[in-house]
Amino acid sequence: MLSTSSVFSLFLLILLSSSSAKPPSSKQNSFIQCLSYHSEASIPFSSTFFTPNSSAFTTVLNSTAQNLRCLIPSEPKPEFIFTPTDDSQVQNAVICSKQLGIHLRVRSGGHDYEGLSYVSQIETPFIVVDLAKLRSVNVDIQGNNAWIQAGATIGEVYYRIAEKSRTHGFPAGLCTSLGVGGHITGGAYGTMMRKYGLAADNVLDARIVDVKGRILDRKTMGEDLFWAIRGGGGASFGIILWWKIKLVPVPSTVTVFTVSKTLEQGATKLLHRWQQVAATKLDKDLNIRVMIQPTVVDSKSGKRTVTTLYQGQFLGGVKRLLNVMQTGFPELNLTRKDCTQTSWLKSVMYIAGYANGTQPEVLLQGKPTFKSYFKAKSDFVKDPIPETGLEGLWKRLLEETAPLIIWNPYGGVMSKISESALPFPHRNVLFKIQYLTTWQAANENEAKHINWIRKLYNYMAPYVTKSPRQAYVNYRDLDLGINKQKNTSITEASAWGNRYFKGNFYRLIKIKTKVDPHNFFRHEQSIPPLALQARRTRN
Numbered sequence: 001m002l003s004t005s006s007v008f009s010l011f012l013l014i015l016l017s018s019s020s021a022k023p024p025s026s027k028q029n030s031f032i033q034c035l036s037y038h039s040e041a042s043i044p045f046s047s048t049f050f051t052p053n054s055s056a057f058t059t060v061l062n063s064t065a066q067n068l069r070c071l072i073p074s075e076p077k078p079e080f081i082f083t084p085t086d087d088s089q090v091q092n093a094v095i096c097s098k099q100l101g102i103h104l105r106v107r108s109g110g111h112d113y114e115g116l117s118y119v120s121q122i123e124t125p126f127i128v129v130d131l132a133k134l135r136s137v138n139v140d141i142q143g144n145n146a147w148i149q150a151g152a153t154i155g156e157v158y159y160r161i162a163e164k165s166r167t168h169g170f171p172a173g174l175c176t177s178l179g180v181g182g183h184i185t186g187g188a189y190g191t192m193m194r195k196y197g198l199a200a201d202n203v204l205d206a207r208i209v210d211v212k213g214r215i216l217d218r219k220t221m222g223e224d225l226f227w228a229i230r231g232g233g234g235a236s237f238g239i240i241l242w243w244k245i246k247l248v249p250v251p252s253t254v255t256v257f258t259v260s261k262t263l264e265q266g267a268t269k270l271l272h273r274w275q276q277v278a279a280t281k282l283d284k285d286l287n288i289r290v291m292i293q294p295t296v297v298d299s300k301s302g303k304r305t306v307t308t309l310y311q312g313q314f315l316g317g318v319k320r321l322l323n324v325m326q327t328g329f330p331e332l333n334l335t336r337k338d339c340t341q342t343s344w345l346k347s348v349m350y351i352a353g354y355a356n357g358t359q360p361e362v363l364l365q366g367k368p369t370f371k372s373y374f375k376a377k378s379d380f381v382k383d384p385i386p387e388t389g390l391e392g393l394w395k396r397l398l399e400e401t402a403p404l405i406i407w408n409p410y411g412g413v414m415s416k417i418s419e420s421a422l423p424f425p426h427r428n429v430l431f432k433i434q435y436l437t438t439w440q441a442a443n444e445n446e447a448k449h450i451n452w453i454r455k456l457y458n459y460m461a462p463y464v465t466k467s468p469r470q471a472y473v474n475y476r477d478l479d480l481g482i483n484k485q486k487n488t489s490i491t492e493a494s495a496w497g498n499r500y501f502k503g504n505f506y507r508l509i510k511i512k513t514k515v516d517p518h519n520f521f522r523h524e525q526s527i528p529p530l531a532l533q534a535r536r537t538r539n
């Protein structure tokens, strides 16, 4: 039996030896031929190239796909998946896709809320370039920085930093299986955001593959493009290969806690208070997020209530924390016994939901920590939501099977950074809301859950930012609008663009027009270039 790779070699040989007669060749064969042509070393195709008829295809496709809703059989599937093993193969993948007119999607950690890194709703065929094999993390404690490769998870980054120092950290996402390639392109917040800002605020340099297949760094790409990739959303400007990040100091002792309050225990008043203090009154070493969901109070009758979970991370010891809480938020009644002092890395694992005692090496597995079928949306809030507003929210939550709402406080340095410093414009808000509804089986009524979350979103409109109603690009929501065509108009794209980027949207469009005028890097919500027509009129 011939192995897959020798079949490919044979095929290549035939192609190369018969330059005049053009044999019928499928997209994948042309792609392989093109890659081989451009590569100095030979590529092990049998382990880097997966077509739907190979048994490993679904395993590879599923591997990091976090939202099971995007994997159901009716969702479009890629023609093939290519998993490059070095930077030059990513360059060649861009060159060959462009040359052959193949629509390309790029995946790092696979956590996109709408599966945009491995599903295209708007164009078939398409292929996936999956960067999972490109996951080096090189930490330089002396230099206070690290070069991290796009396919690494943020958990691997945290682990590799902590391995070298207990007093260095990095302010990125809470979920440890996020891929740094997609995550940082959207801004990337975490529990240290009030002290150090977003991950994107702490990027020093990057290496990207542009539409011409060149590798550019900060100097060669220029400050405009370097601005755009730090918050302008994934897959609009090029493929990130590496980020150079700045490490931040963390104390050797960090304190974490979780306190829960049900409606019966006064959750409504307490949450009203939290809105007044969490962003504006509390020390920036302290981050208290609130997770809100229905819980069963009486298993016999199935009666449910709403539980609010206050989960905190404090960059310091318990003694100072209790002082901070006494002054800023005494209503929570936080006590010493609610608190655990630990290392920064363990505090990250605590917040990420790992059971106490889990070995940190679990972070090196690089797999999604939990998978489910879900739909999510986001909002930003500038004025506390009154108690009557909260009561309407409880009513709606109790109508849904497995919803979850998460409130993240802003304030601290977030409000000191200008809205245009990066494409991420949500700087002057009290907090962000994330709404989620999850279900467990493919055959459950998806439409019912999606309808529920859309109605909830309508209900919340009076309480959140307006004109535009802001949304977080890393919480992709195709309900806000999609690019229906490659040549989508700016007006059409503004429906979602203004919400994600506010006044920065137009600068993103101008940069896109300069670096990718023919819109090679595109998806349902990629930044559109100005149409040739419009460009002529404007210039």
Ligand SMILES: Cc1cc2nc3c(=O)[nH]c(=O)nc-3n(C[C@H](O)[C@H](O)[C@H](O)COP(=O)(O)OP(=O)(O)OC[C@H]3O[C@@H](n4cnc5c(N)ncnc54)[C@H](O)[C@@H]3O)c2cc1C
Pocket (backbone or CB within 6 Å): 066, 105, 106, 107, 108, 109, 110, 111, 112, 113, 115, 116, 117, 131, 150, 172, 173, 174, 175, 177, 178, 179, 180, 181, 182, 183, 184, 185, 186, 187, 188, 189, 190, 233, 234, 235, 236, 238, 239, 240, 241, 474, 475, 523
């Ligand atoms: C469980 C869960 C928890 C989350 N928690 C947080 C959180 O705490 N903080 C936060 O800020 N966000 C959070 N997010 C959102 C997360 O930041 C985004 O989903 C992010 O885009 C994921 O990046 P990824 O590489 O894992 O995803 P992918 O699905 O691989 O990519 C996301 C997007 O970026 C593009 N992309 C991927 N790799 C590259 C690359 N190398 N170059 C250019 N474009 C690329 C993709 O094509 C796609 O459009 C969470 C998401 C989930 C599912």
Ligand SMILES: *[C@@H]1O[C@H](CO)[C@@H](O)[C@H](O)[C@H]1NC(C)=O
Pocket (backbone or CB within 6 Å): 004, 026, 029, 051, 053, 054
């Ligand atoms: C898989 O199918 C493609 C055509 O869709 C074909 O070119 C390729 O040779 C097949 N591969 C294997 C391993 O059968």
Ligand SMILES: *[C@@H]1O[C@H](CO)[C@@H](O)[C@H](O)[C@H]1NC(C)=O
Pocket (backbone or CB within 6 Å): 058, 059, 062, 068, 071, 072
């Ligand atoms: C991939 O995921 C889909 C959807 O959850 C599932 O039906 C299928 O069995 C999975 N396949 C593999 C090989 O994991």
Ligand SMILES: *[C@@H]1O[C@H](CO)[C@@H](O)[C@H](O)[C@H]1NC(C)=O
Pocket (backbone or CB within 6 Å): 261, 265, 266, 270, 331, 332, 333
């Ligand atoms: C905090 O403690 C006070 C005094 O014991 C009590 O009145 C109040 O209800 C408590 N608050 C919460 C939210 O539990």
Ligand SMILES: *[C@@H]1O[C@H](CO)[C@@H](O)[C@H](O)[C@H]1NC(C)=O
Pocket (backbone or CB within 6 Å): 340, 350, 356, 357
């Ligand atoms: C984890 O377990 C250790 C040892 O039993 C205990 O001291 C610590 O408080 C626990 N941490 C948390 C967060 O519960």
Ligand SMILES: *[C@@H]1O[C@H](CO)[C@@H](O)[C@H](O)[C@H]1NC(C)=O
Pocket (backbone or CB within 6 Å): 485, 487, 488, 489, 531
């Ligand atoms: C986009 O292209 C299609 C055909 O490819 C054309 O019909 C349509 O008018 C174009 N739209 C815009 C906004 O240019």
